[in-house]
Amino acid sequence: MLIDWFTVIAQLVNFLVLVWLLKRFLYQPVLKAIDEREKKIASELQHAAEVEKEAGKRLVQLEKKNEAFDNDRARMLRQAEEEAGERKHAMLEEARKEYDSLRMRLQETLQNEEKNLEEEVIGRIGSEVFAIAGRVLEDLAGVTLDERMVDVFCERLRHPDSEEMKEMQGAFSGKPLLPVVHTAFNLSPEQRERIGRTLHDVFSIDAEVTFESADDLVDGIELSMNGHSVSWSVRSYLASLEKMTRELLDGGEETSRSGER
Amino acid sequence: MDVRRWIVHLSGDDIIFWQYGFLKINQTILTTWGLMLLLAGGSALVTRKLSPGIHVSRWQSALEILVSMALKQIEEVGLGNPKKYLSYLATLFVFIATAVVCTIIPGYEPPTGSLSTTAALAISVFVAVPLFGIAETGLGEYLKSYLRPTFVMLPFNIISEFSRTLALAVRLFGNMMSGAMILAILLGIAPFFFPVLMSVLGLLTGMVQAYIFGMLATVYIAAATRTREE
Numbered sequence: 001m002l003i004d005w006f007t008v009i010a011q012l013v014n015f016l017v018l019v020w021l022l023k024r025f026l027y028q029p030v031l032k033a034i035d036e037r038e039k040k041i042a043s044e045l046q047h048a049a050e051v052e053k054e055a056g057k058r059l060v061q062l063e064k065k066n067e068a069f070d071n072d073r074a075r076m077l078r079q080a081e082e083e084a085g086e087r088k089h090a091m092l093e094e095a096r097k098e099y100d101s102l103r104m105r106l107q108e109t110l111q112n113e114e115k116n117l118e119e120e121v122i123g124r125i126g127s128e129v130f131a132i133a134g135r136v137l138e139d140l141a142g143v144t145l146d147e148r149m150v151d152v153f154c155e156r157l158r159h160p161d162s163e164e165m166k167e168m169q170g171a172f173s174g175k176p177l178l179p180v181v182h183t184a185f186n187l188s189p190e191q192r193e194r195i196g197r198t199l200h201d202v203f204s205i206d207a208e209v210t211f212e213s214a215d216d217l218v219d220g221i222e223l224s225m226n227g228h229s230v231s232w233s234v235r236s237y238l239a240s241l242e243k244m245t246r247e248l249l250d251g252g253e254e255t256s257r258s259g260e261r
Numbered sequence: 262m263d264v265r266r267w268i269v270h271l272s273g274d275d276i277i278f279w280q281y282g283f284l285k286i287n288q289t290i291l292t293t294w295g296l297m298l299l300l301a302g303g304s305a306l307v308t309r310k311l312s313p314g315i316h317v318s319r320w321q322s323a324l325e326i327l328v329s330m331a332l333k334q335i336e337e338v339g340l341g342n343p344k345k346y347l348s349y350l351a352t353l354f355v356f357i358a359t360a361v362v363c364t365i366i367p368g369y370e371p372p373t374g375s376l377s378t379t380a381a382l383a384i385s386v387f388v389a390v391p392l393f394g395i396a397e398t399g400l401g402e403y404l405k406s407y408l409r410p411t412f413v414m415l416p417f418n419i420i421s422e423f424s425r426t427l428a429l430a431v432r433l434f435g436n437m438m439s440g441a442m443i444l445a446i447l448l449g450i451a452p453f454f455f456p457v458l459m460s461v462l463g464l465l466t467g468m469v470q471a472y473i474f475g476m477l478a479t480v481y482i483a484a485a486t487r488t489r490e491e
Binding site for chain 2: 002003004005006007010012014015018019021022023025026027028030032034037040062180
């Protein structure tokens with residue numbers, strides 16, 4: 001007998017068992033490994049694509065940021081340049097103003113000094129001239145300069161024709177008078193009395209006369225009443241002397257300059 | 262020389278190691294167990310350390326190639342979901358192929374050289390074809406396939422079912438047995454160089470038969486399950 005039916009059944013069972021065994025130990029593990037690998041590769045590819053996409057996005061962002069940064073930098077540089085220019089201009093202007101004010105102060109100081117010197121010179125010339133004149137008068141006429149000055153002043157008061165006197169008389173007719181006499185030197189009681197008498201004669205007043213000394217007169221007498229004044233002083237002479245001297249000096253300088261040329 | 266004596270001698274069914282009434286353990290069954298142990302043990306050993314990662318071992322690559330090729334073959338024949346049929350069809354091929362390859366071992370008798378084994382395999386195909394067909398298309402639809410193209414074809418279809426099962430069994434048995442028998446005859450005539458060549462030829466025809474058996478089973482199943490797809 002070629003076919004043994006028990007063997008056929010046994011082989012059938014054996015074959016089915018083998019199918020199960022191979023399915024359990026061969027096909028399933030291998031298929032599972034293949035599937036897992038495919039899934040893994042797919043997920044990695046997807047991940048890579050996502051990463052690439054993200055990188056592309058980041059690149060675009062970065063480029064935008066760079067561009068913005070460059071623009072900002074250029075704008076800030078321009079602004080800084082403008083500000084520096086403005087500041088430079090302002091500082092130059094300030095320095096120029098300061099220079100101008102310093103120069104003006106210097107000029108002013110120089111002018112003041114010149115003026116002070118001038119005044120001092122005038123004062124000294126005045127007092128020298130006055131001293132010389134006094135001595136000359138005393139030697140030639142036997143009177144002091146002060147006495148002569150009081151005389152001249154009294155004479156001037158008694159002359160109502162002068163402009164000053166007219167103004168003064170017109171101004172305080174009827175008003176209470178407060179006569180003040182300023183002198184550059186000390187008056188003797190006689191001289192005071194004489195001046196008082198003259199005032200009484202001229203203005204018909206009994207008011208007490210106040211005598212005060214004033215250095216700025218150089219040498220001279222001044223009467224002031226209610227804002228009006230009448231004076232005699234060597235100042236006018238001195239001014240003309242100064243003028244003459246300056247003219248002389250200027251003329252001399254010009255001559256010397258032209259001579260130098 | 263009595264051919265029948267050769268056949269009886271060459272069939273492992275008659276070499277009985279243990280018997281108790283109807284139950285017995287003969288050479289065919291024992292060899293099959295050995296092959297089962299080899300296949301299952303080898304598979305378990307190889308698939309024990311399978312890696313799902315990118316880098317895989319050579320053994321794993323070889324196994325994956327084999328499984329992928331089997332899937333591809335099944336799909337090419339026309340089965341839509343090859344993973345469903347892989348276990349059965351691939352096992353058919355693997356079992357027969359292993360039984361053939363092991364003929365290089367001296368003293369080994371292939372279990373496929375026994376008509377009982379090939380009949381068992383053919384019967385399994387005979388049962389599996391309608392089972393897969395019914396599972397895929399439903400019982401009614403499957404039964405209707407016997408009436409196609411017309412009801413006149415019903416007896417021929419039924420005859421075809423049985424005849425192809427018989428053909429499967431006899432083809433495999435004939436090829437296996439003839440290989441072994443030719444080898445045995447030639448050993449008696451020219452004991453040295455020639456049997457080696459014949460043995461190589463036997464390996465080749467055996468592998469071809471394994472492939473044919475597997476492919477035919479696939480085609481039958483495909484034909485049974487195609488009804489719905491059409």
